[in-house]
Amino acid sequence: MIITTPATSPPPATxxxxxxxxxxxxxxxxxxxxxxxxxxxxxxxxxxxxxxPVVARTTRHARKVSTVKLxxxxxYLFVKLDLQLDRWRSINGTIGVSRLVMGESAPLPxxxxxxxxxxxxxxxxxxxxxxxxxxxxxxxRVVSGPLSEALGILERLDGNGRVKxxxxxxxxxxxxTIACAALEAA
Numbered sequence: 454m455i456i457t458t459p460a461t462s463p464p465p466a467t468x469x470x471x472x473x474x475x476x477x478x479x480x481x482x483x484x485x486x487x488x489x490x491x492x493x494x495x496x497x498x499x500x501x502x503x504x505x506p507v508v509a510r511t512t513r514h515a516r517k518v519s520t521v522k523l524x525x526x527x528x529y530l531f532v533k534l535d536l537q538l539d540r541w542r543s544i545n546g547t548i549g550v551s552r553l554v555m556g557e558s559a560p561l562p563x564x565x566x567x568x569x570x571x572x573x574x575x576x577x578x579x580x581x582x583x584x585x586x587x588x589x590x591x592x593x594r595v596v597s598g599p600l601s602e603a604l605g606i607l608e609r610l611d612g613n614g615r616v617k618x619x620x621x622x623x624x625x626x627x628x629x630t631i632a633c634a635a636l637e638a639a
Contacts, residue, residue, distance in 0.1 A: 582634060587638065615633065
């Protein structure tokens, strides 16, 4: 017998599901440890519109290098609510959710523009790219590839998505050409 299980995350939402209608605001949901995707899936099944910002990271294990998507803010995701219309109290009882971040008697909204900025920083794969604002001379950290976690100074940006970086490795400096997406500000 073959048993099928539901996907661990809902299909990525597109376009209009992230636009706010009058009365709607973004709120922060605190998820259980490493259960952000599960919380997002369960909230989506209940009809809530959610946004889980993810970043692409390179991990190394047993001599294998792989790129995975991890939560940009571990333990947190965003949910779009209209407090007058939505049954927001059910969020606290959702599988994978620890709690909705609250004020005294109601959830605290995220300041306007924060989630919208995160949405604008997503690439075609849905991962947030925080490397958009890199400038020459800036301290950077390699976040993916064989040199991940190495620190250096950004020397030059190319138009084709490559950058020249002066890396600090083993007490010396080494010039390397790396994809712009593999860097973040240190």
